[in-house]
Amino acid sequence: xxxxxxxxxxxxxxxxxxxxxxxxxxxxxxxxxxxxxxxxxxxxxxxxxxxxxxxxxxxxxxxxxxxxxxxxxxxxxxxxxxxxxxxxxxxxxxxxxxxxxxxxxxxxxxxxxxxxxxxxxxxxxxxxxxxxxxxxx
Numbered sequence: 001x002x003x004x005x006x007x008x009x010x011x012x013x014x015x016x017x018x019x020x021x022x023x024x025x026x027x028x029x030x031x032x033x034x035x036x037x038x039x040x041x042x043x044x045x046x047x048x049x050x051x052x053x054x055x056x057x058x059x060x061x062x063x064x065x066x067x068x069x070x071x072x073x074x075x076x077x078x079x080x081x082x083x084x085x086x087x088x089x090x091x092x093x094x095x096x097x098x099x100x101x102x103x104x105x106x107x108x109x110x111x112x113x114x115x116x117x118x119x120x121x122x123x124x125x126x127x128x129x130x131x132x133x134x135x136x137x
Contacts, residue, residue: 007089009096010057010068012075012104013082017068019060021120026086026099027053028130052101052127055086061111061121072123076106084125088136095137103128 010017031048059069075082084104089096108124 012068012071050130099131
């Protein structure tokens with residue numbers, strides 16, 4: 001059964017990230033290399049590890065925020081990895097389907113002022129490995 005997202009919550013270092021403006025795809029890939037036997041033409045495939053793609057995240061920026069956006073900014077400046085999770089509120093409850101990574105590294109941080117609008121903070125998060133996926137309850 002397909003899920004319909006009613007809202008998205010993300011947490012950096014177990015602190016909820018503020019008012020989302022956008023978030024990228026959750027992208028998982030696995031490398032596979034083919035080896036062909038020259039005498040028979042048979043092909044064997046060596047399967048590599050699962051890798052997660054980068055996720056761009058854009059939020060309304062609040063420099064006094066001590067929650068998730070601040071955690072991402074601090075992580076970026078220090079070069080430390082942090083736990084990162086994305087919850088899709090597909091059931092309309094507080095316990096939506098959750099994708100969680102133990103190690104995420106913020107690889108870019110950008111502040112975008114908008115005239116007559118909010119200041120936005122955009123982060124790029126490099127995720128490490130396969131997420132732990134918890135279904136909605």
